[in-house]
Amino acid sequence: MNTSVTGTPLQTSEPKKDRVWLVVAGLMLTTFLAALDGSIVSTAMPTITGQLGGFNLYSWVFSIYLLTSTVTVPIYGKLADLFGRKRVLLVGIIFFLGGSALCGYSQDMLQLVIFRGVQGIGGGAILPIAVTILGDLFPIEQRAKIQGFTGSVWGISAVVGPALGGFIVDNTSWRWIFYLNLPFGILALLMIIIFFQERLNTHKHKIDFTGAFTLMLGTSALLLGLTSGGREWPWLSGPGLLVFGVAIVSLAAFFMVERVAGEPILPLSLFQNRLILVSGLAALLVGGVMIGIVTYVPLFVQGVLGNSATIAGGVLATMSIGWPIAGSFAGRLILRLGYRYTALLGGVLLVVSVIMMLVIDRQTSPFYIAFCSLISGFGLGFCTTSFVVSIQNEVNWERRGVATASNMFLRSLGSTIWVAGLGSILNNILVSQTEKLTGGTRNPLDLVNAVLNPVAGRAIDQTALAAVQTGLEQAFHWVILVELLSAVVALAVIFQMPRSKAVKKAAAQVEATPNPTGLPE
Numbered sequence: 001m002n003t004s005v006t007g008t009p010l011q012t013s014e015p016k017k018d019r020v021w022l023v024v025a026g027l028m029l030t031t032f033l034a035a036l037d038g039s040i041v042s043t044a045m046p047t048i049t050g051q052l053g054g055f056n057l058y059s060w061v062f063s064i065y066l067l068t069s070t071v072t073v074p075i076y077g078k079l080a081d082l083f084g085r086k087r088v089l090l091v092g093i094i095f096f097l098g099g100s101a102l103c104g105y106s107q108d109m110l111q112l113v114i115f116r117g118v119q120g121i122g123g124g125a126i127l128p129i130a131v132t133i134l135g136d137l138f139p140i141e142q143r144a145k146i147q148g149f150t151g152s153v154w155g156i157s158a159v160v161g162p163a164l165g166g167f168i169v170d171n172t173s174w175r176w177i178f179y180l181n182l183p184f185g186i187l188a189l190l191m192i193i194i195f196f197q198e199r200l201n202t203h204k205h206k207i208d209f210t211g212a213f214t215l216m217l218g219t220s221a222l223l224l225g226l227t228s229g230g231r232e233w234p235w236l237s238g239p240g241l242l243v244f245g246v247a248i249v250s251l252a253a254f255f256m257v258e259r260v261a262g263e264p265i266l267p268l269s270l271f272q273n274r275l276i277l278v279s280g281l282a283a284l285l286v287g288g289v290m291i292g293i294v295t296y297v298p299l300f301v302q303g304v305l306g307n308s309a310t311i312a313g314g315v316l317a318t319m320s321i322g323w324p325i326a327g328s329f330a331g332r333l334i335l336r337l338g339y340r341y342t343a344l345l346g347g348v349l350l351v352v353s354v355i356m357m358l359v360i361d362r363q364t365s366p367f368y369i370a371f372c373s374l375i376s377g378f379g380l381g382f383c384t385t386s387f388v389v390s391i392q393n394e395v396n397w398e399r400r401g402v403a404t405a406s407n408m409f410l411r412s413l414g415s416t417i418w419v420a421g422l423g424s425i426l427n428n429i430l431v432s433q434t435e436k437l438t439g440g441t442r443n444p445l446d447l448v449n450a451v452l453n454p455v456a457g458r459a460i461d462q463t464a465l466a467a468v469q470t471g472l473e474q475a476f477h478w479v480i481l482v483e484l485l486s487a488v489v490a491l492a493v494i495f496q497m498p499r500s501k502a503v504k505k506a507a508a509q510v511e512a513t514p515n516p517t518g519l520p521e
Contacts, residue, residue: 019195020137026191027130030093033181033188034126036161037100037119042294043165043313044174046302051174054109059423062295063416064113065120070412071216072124073405074265075207085133086198090189092125097185104178128405133196161320166313211257211265218250219416226420270403275339275394278497279387280410282343285490286383287411288418289350292483293319293376295419296426296476297369303472304362311366318370322377323384330385339390340497346382347491349375354484362473383494384411390497422482426475433471 041061049055080088099119106112168176225243233239258264271277298312326346333342353375360369387407395403 022191022195023137024134026188026195027133029184029188029191030089030126031130033185034096034123036164037123037181040161040165040168040177043161043163043298043309043316044169044177045295046299046312047169047309048112048174049109052106052109052112056427057109057113058299058427059295059419060113061109061116062291063420063423064117065123066291066412066416066419067216067219068117068120069124070409070416071212071219072121073128073409073412075209075212076125076129079207080129080132084198085129086192086196088125089129089133090192092122092129093185093189093192095119095122096126097122097182097189100178100181100185104175128408161313161317163310163313163317166308166310169309206262208257208261208263208265211254211261214250214254214257215265218247218254219413221247221250222417222420226417226424266406266409270395270406273394274496275498276391276403276406278493279343279391280407282347282383282490282493282497283387283407283411284414285486285493286350286380286387287414288486289354289376289483289490290380290411291415291419292422292479292486293373296422296479297373300360300472300476301366301369304469304476305364305366306469307366315366315370316373319373319377319380322374323381326378326381327385328381330382331389333382334386334389338499339386340494340499343383343386343390343494343497344491346379346384346386347487347494348379350379350383351484351487351491353379354480354487357480358477358484360476360480362469383490418486422479425478425482429475429478430471433474434467 045058045061048061049058076088076092096119099115099117099122102115103112103119106115165177168174168180221243225240225247255268258266258268271280294316298309298316301307301312301315302309330342330346333345353372356372356375357369360372388404391403391407
């Protein structure tokens with residue numbers, strides 16, 4: 001969605017009815033590919049790591065994509081006001097497809113991390129600009145229904161992604177999880193080029209490059225410190241203190257810049273509203289819980305239980321089934337109970353699901369883990385829907401885009417920070433436990449890479465295999481403990497949400513909201 005704070009909105013010319021739906025189809029296809037990418041890569045990563053090596057970079061494959069896609073969202077929103085939605089979206093799609101092709105070509109984990117960063121630069125444009133275009137194309141009474149289609153696309157891709165990723169990895173080459181984006185992405189690109197036409201009311205904007213740069217530098221330094229601390233260097237060593245020092249100074253500079261910027265990339269004044277502040281903090285924590293499950297449950301199923309990538313994908317897919325189901329029911333509950341109680345229901349379910357994961361061990365059935373993931377999906381669906389709907393109804397049209405984007409940004413930032421922090425915890429515990437069990441005679445990361453490789457795993461001796469499985473199991477339990485703490489804190493934050501009358505608030509906003517598209521309502 002458009003994250004610019006001020007300015008004349010983009011005007012979309014009124015196309016013929018059949019063209020509108022062709023544009024919608026192109027947008028949905030593009031959104032599907034971006035959504036599919038996250039879930040399909042999660043399932044394939046254990047196998048990719050087994051073949052390419054570099055297990056110490058495992059979490060960076062996820063965090064670099066989250067970082068580049070998260071930080072670029074507000075910038076794309078500004079550029080869309082200056083140069084038009086269509087141009088900015090096309091640039092994003094091209095970057096995404098180019099990054100996909102390069103990811104498929106990667107020869108080692110470092111290359112894969114770099115190319116995932118390129119892919120994320122494009123991915124940062126796809127969802128927000130696509131949602132903005134849909135808002136421009138349709139009158140207000142149709143927008144909720146159309147945005148529901150977008151949610152369905154994410155739900156379908158989340159269900160299809162893990163299973164498809166497992167099938168591709170087990171039956172062809174993992175490289176095809178990236179190459180698959182190319183033909184469908186080119187088709188979506190052509191549909192948007194041919195059928196989507198727009199007119200733009202030009203208005204000068206001052207892009208907050210300083211804010212974007214300090215945010216990217218600070219977050220990158222924080223991620224590097226969390227990922228490498230305790231492994232590449234001691235936490236209190238010179239490099240560790242330097243990295244965290246850069247993170248603190250950069251993030252402090254970011255907050256100072258945002259206070260004085262004419263069009264800040266993330267307006268701090270938004271968070272003077274208690275509902276927006278609480279929803280943002282809760283989204284930050286919920287994003288961390290979500291990414292921990294998505295990233296490390298497949299690793300446990302393959303590395304500890306010894307199941308295939310297809311089974312790992314099926315286990316994770318249940319979370320993706322529960323999320324859209326809960327999201328669809330959340331709208332009705334919000335009207336009956338309000339935002340707070342609907343979000344609390346989601347928070348409780350999330351805590352319960354993580355508690356259930358505490359008992360997972362090498363004798364646990366994948367069906368039990370799948371059920372835990374399903375409950376997690378229900379919790380995430382109720383929480384995230386409540387956050388977004390409450391924020392959108394809390395502000396008028398002129399600030400709705402940036403307010404919604406701020407919540408999406410914080411959720412993505414939470415995912416980015418948590419995946420790096422959890423990766424550091426898992427790596428450190430895994431290495432220490434595996435070294436202890438093998439007597440330090442073999443490199444623990446080499447053993448992990450061998451276990452995750454279906455071919456090399458057959459040749460590994462049972463003593464080394466048992467050591468890796470024990471190390472992974474213990475490391476996973478520590479990850480789940482951190483996840484539980486995060487979920488409990490998120491629930492406590494949700495308790496602070498003010499009680500709001502959803503129906504009255506929404507009605508007031510509809511009456512007060514101007515029509516920015518030029519289309520009849």
